[in-house]
Amino acid sequence: MNEQLIDNLVDQVVAKINEERSFLVEASGRHVHLSQEHINALFGEGYQLTINNYLSQPGQYASKERVTLLGPKGTLHNVVILGPARAASQVEISGTDALALGIKVPVKESGDIEGTPGIVLVNGHKTVTLEKGLIIAKRHVHVSTNDAKKMNVTQGEIVKVRINSEQRSLIFDDVVIRVSDKFATAMHIDYDEANACSFKKGIRGHIVK
Amino acid sequence: MNEQLIDNLVDQVVAKINEERSFLVEASGRHVHLSQEHINALFGEGYQLTINNYLSQPGQYASKERVTLLGPKGTLHNVVILGPARAASQVEISGTDALALGIKVPVKESGDIEGTPGIVLVNGHKTVTLEKGLIIAKRHVHVSTNDAKKMNVTQGEIVKVRINSEQRSLIFDDVVIRVSDKFATAMHIDYDEANACSFKKGIRGHIVK
Numbered sequence: 001m002n003e004q005l006i007d008n009l010v011d012q013v014v015a016k017i018n019e020e021r022s023f024l025v026e027a028s029g030r031h032v033h034l035s036q037e038h039i040n041a042l043f044g045e046g047y048q049l050t051i052n053n054y055l056s057q058p059g060q061y062a063s064k065e066r067v068t069l070l071g072p073k074g075t076l077h078n079v080v081i082l083g084p085a086r087a088a089s090q091v092e093i094s095g096t097d098a099l100a101l102g103i104k105v106p107v108k109e110s111g112d113i114e115g116t117p118g119i120v121l122v123n124g125h126k127t128v129t130l131e132k133g134l135i136i137a138k139r140h141v142h143v144s145t146n147d148a149k150k151m152n153v154t155q156g157e158i159v160k161v162r163i164n165s166e167q168r169s170l171i172f173d174d175v176v177i178r179v180s181d182k183f184a185t186a187m188h189i190d191y192d193e194a195n196a197c198s199f200k201k202g203i204r205g206h207i208v209k
Numbered sequence: 210m211n212e213q214l215i216d217n218l219v220d221q222v223v224a225k226i227n228e229e230r231s232f233l234v235e236a237s238g239r240h241v242h243l244s245q246e247h248i249n250a251l252f253g254e255g256y257q258l259t260i261n262n263y264l265s266q267p268g269q270y271a272s273k274e275r276v277t278l279l280g281p282k283g284t285l286h287n288v289v290i291l292g293p294a295r296a297a298s299q300v301e302i303s304g305t306d307a308l309a310l311g312i313k314v315p316v317k318e319s320g321d322i323e324g325t326p327g328i329v330l331v332n333g334h335k336t337v338t339l340e341k342g343l344i345i346a347k348r349h350v351h352v353s354t355n356d357a358k359k360m361n362v363t364q365g366e367i368v369k370v371r372i373n374s375e376q377r378s379l380i381f382d383d384v385v386i387r388v389s390d391k392f393a394t395a396m397h398i399d400y401d402e403a404n405a406c407s408f409k410k411g412i413r414g415h416i417v418k
Contacts, residue, residue, distance in 0.1 A: 094404060095400075095403075095404030095407075096305050096400065096401070096404055106376075107375075107376035107377055107407060108376075138376055138377075139377070160380075166316075167315075167316035167317075167347055167383055168316055168347075168348070168382075168383050169382040169383045170379055170380060170381050170382050170383070171369075171379060171380040171382065172379050172405075173377075173378040173379050173380065174376055174377050174378045174379070191305065191401075192305070192400075192401045192404035192405050193401075193404075193405040194304075195303060195304030195305055195401035195402075195405075196381075196401050196402040196404075196405035196406075197405075198304075198316060
């Protein structure tokens with residue numbers, strides 16, 4: 001084989017490996033997870049959320065139900081509720097949203113809601129006051145147990161992820177790896193982060209060491 | 210000198226050099242630059258903008274005057290006009306703003322407005338329809354001619370800039386260097402980018418090679 005052919009093959013192998021190690025990036029809009037208790041309070045006793053469309057994470061769906069978030073300085077209408085019901089209610093918004101609501105909101109991993117601010121949820125005449133659970137989600141990659149081995153990452157690891165776009169390429173640091181055999185491999189960022197990297201649907205991320 | 214002392218000195222020198230090479234990062238909210246012609250159309254013939262406060266760039270100021278941006282899907286009220294008047298009008302918004310207005314807006318360097326969308330500006334009963342000039346500003350570092358030598362960067366160069374924060378450190382790629390002896394050295398990002406790196410006032414950036 002001549003040198004050029006070898007170079008060519010090496011390039012193809014590298015491209016293939018990079019492709020295999022890359023993952024879909026998804027931009028998450030503001031959304032609410034509710035406990036069954038809070039679903040009852042907002043929609044009536046024993047109410048079941050209506051599935052609108054399934055999300056990339058197996059079993060997770062956007063419901064048809066919407067709520068309003070009521071802050072001291074502003075309100076956010078028509079906020080989607082994700083199902084199924086969870087043990088604890090949690091509201092995930094962006095930094096831009098936090099400013100609109102007038103609440104200082106910390107960046108936290110999903111589920112880590114101790115000490116976080118609360119928020120008032122409204123559906124028509126029904127309201128629920130959450131004592132805690134309002135967070136800006138820390139950016140993260142859901143990784144299936146199988147892919148974690150291939151990608152050589154472990155649960156809780158902090159990695160850097162490169163995003164290439166036309167005018168706003170960047171490397172996100174402080175990205176948490178979350179591994180579960182219930183996950184489909186995909187990175188989740190919020191709309192602020194999506195705008196900061198000129199996100200378009202289908203964009204992929206690559207871990208950089 | 211013993212080894213520990215040398216290590217200590219090296220650490221101090223490196224810290225000093227890094228500090229010297231770092232620069233202030235500022236988050237720019239949505240704003241409007243106007244030509245004198247458009248100031249006349251919106252505020253009256255020969256109108257002069259009123260200085261509210263000076264900005265980090267010498268001679269540049271936020272005026273007391275405000276306008277409304279009118280898009281097909283939404284409006285943005287109370288948008289600050291920066292002075293002094295420029296040769297061409299230009300409106301700089303974030304990706305979040307573009308979505309609110311309902312206009313597809315490209316990421317462009319300031320001044321590079323050929324082929325960009327227009328927007329309607331409103332002040333009371335007076336309106337101006339810009340045919341072009343609506344952009345999402347490409348992130349950039351203003352560098353004084355003196356600092357450019359120290360920092361070893363040149364006009365138009367694209368660099369990577371590291372931002373350290375508590376939960377959202379990142380490395381912005383696609384950062385344009387703009388050099389002028391009229392500039393004070395400072396990086397400008399928009400609010401989406403600010404939220405993506407948990408921006409706080411006084412945060413500093415470092416060029417990474």
